Amino acid sequence: MQIVFMNRLTKRSGSDEEAVAQIWIGEEEGLWHLGWRDILLDGDLNDSSWYEGVSWDELLFIYRHGLASKLGEGYRPLIQGIFHEDDEIRSRGQTIQKLYCYSELHSDENLYAELCAWRRRRAISERKAPYFIASNKLLRLISAYIPQHVDELMQLPGVGQTKASEYGAEIIEITAKLERKHTYPLNWVYTELDEEIFMAWVYKQKEQKYQQELNQYRIRRTLLTGIVAGKNLEQLEQDCGSPRKEIVEALEELEKEGYDTEQLIQHELREMPKDEQIAVWSAFEELGDNLLKPVLQRVYGGDNDSVAKDNIDLCYERIRMIRIQFRRNQGFRRSVG
Structure with a gap:
């Protein structure tokens, strides 16, 4: 087998010991191989095969998802930029991502439940989907930072003048009765949030993103094969292991790409x-x-x-x-x- 890519990763444990591993991609007689290797303290090797097949695209999806999972566990690569994670983390959006991260780790669950109940009532009265009123991420932000004035509410990502005008007073009526220990503006988050915790959170988001992309790729491949074979929607639902709605949405994407x-x-x-x-x-x-x-x-x-x-x-x-x-x-x- 010819190794075409390899990277060394390390992870600090609670003691002074350091876990060492390798991720590698190889090719042999038209077959692609992707694997993970733990290098144990006694020198022994523990190999795991992540992929073996002819599809380079599928290998890349599995590589990104598996690597994001390992980075979320605390591994850090010797060669940086292996899926441009540094560019993303250091981008201007990093400050907003830290607000989201902190809110997921420190939200008031009782307040979050009350906000969800308010959103349901609003959605029913306006005949809208709940996410049109407020996303789960926004409710997490509110339940963590507890704004007590509309101008504070508007400092949260996702709250503009329109949303503040439509729902701000009702939200503040819920949050103003609660005490909070922090202040606005929220600059303190950027120094209070532990960098390693933030990095682990970022890679967890990546893991979920790449898992979704991998699932979509596999559904797409199964659909193309099934359509050629003349299968109906019920059969495709069984083959894909996905809800019919997702399959029909995937059909729309295939049609956009020119498939019949x-x-x-x-x-x-x-x-x-x-x-x-x-x-x-x-x-x-x-x-x-x-x-x-x-x-x-x-x-x-x-x-x-x-x-x-x-x-x-x-x-x-x-x-x-x-x-x-x-x-x-x-x-x-x-x-x-």
């Missing part, structure tokens, strides 16, 4: 009445294809009374598939126009 998904779409829409399909298409023509909910409301009723709750997911699924056809048709019309 029409055979699968035709199969899945065969039991949808033609007049219903025409109504969805007409709604896209009138309302545009950016949002699905207005189309659902136009076709099935403003309050969704005509759609049983257990059928809403199926309706959205079919609307998404018709949107694929609609966008393809619009793209063809533009190209020949």
Whole structure:
């Protein structure tokens, strides 16, 4: 086997001892290999195979995810920049990331639960998805830094003038009754937060990001193979081990890249009445294809009374598939126009 890349990593333990390891990539007769090697104190080697196959792309996804996991455990590489982590960590966004990190480690759980309950009530009254009101990250920030005036609330990432005007008074009504030990502005976070704890948090975020990218890559590969084999959505759901919604969203991305998904779409829409399909298409023509909910409301009723709750997911699924056809048709019309 020819080794094409290797890096040495070390990790300090609670004592003066230092754990040493290597991550390596090799190639042999068209097969790529990726592995991790622990170098034990007595000189013995403990090898773990992370990947063996022909796909360089899949190897890279596994490499990034596995390496981020090891860095999160405290390993540090001899060769820096192995996935440009230093550029990201030292960027201007580092200060904001530290605010997020501290808030996840020091949030008031009771306050966070109360804010989540407020967000649910607001979302129901405004008929919006909860994340349109406030993201989980923002509620964590609020529950850690406990702003007691709107101007303090606006010092948190993700709070602009519009959000402060719409929801600021209600949020402050919840937080103002609580005591806090820190002050604004939040510059103290940057010195109080331990650098190693912050680095471990950053690499944990990377691990989650690369795990998601790896999952998406594998779903995409399985979908392409399954579509060529003539499989239906139920079979693809079993092969991918993912919810149908994620599979249909992946189909939209494949269509954007130029892959032909029409055979699968035709199969899945065969039991949808033609007049219903025409109504969805007409709604896209009138309302545009950016949002699905207005189309659902136009076709099935403003309050969704005509759609049983257990059928809403199926309706959205079919609307998404018709949107694929609609966008393809619009793209063809533009190209020949």
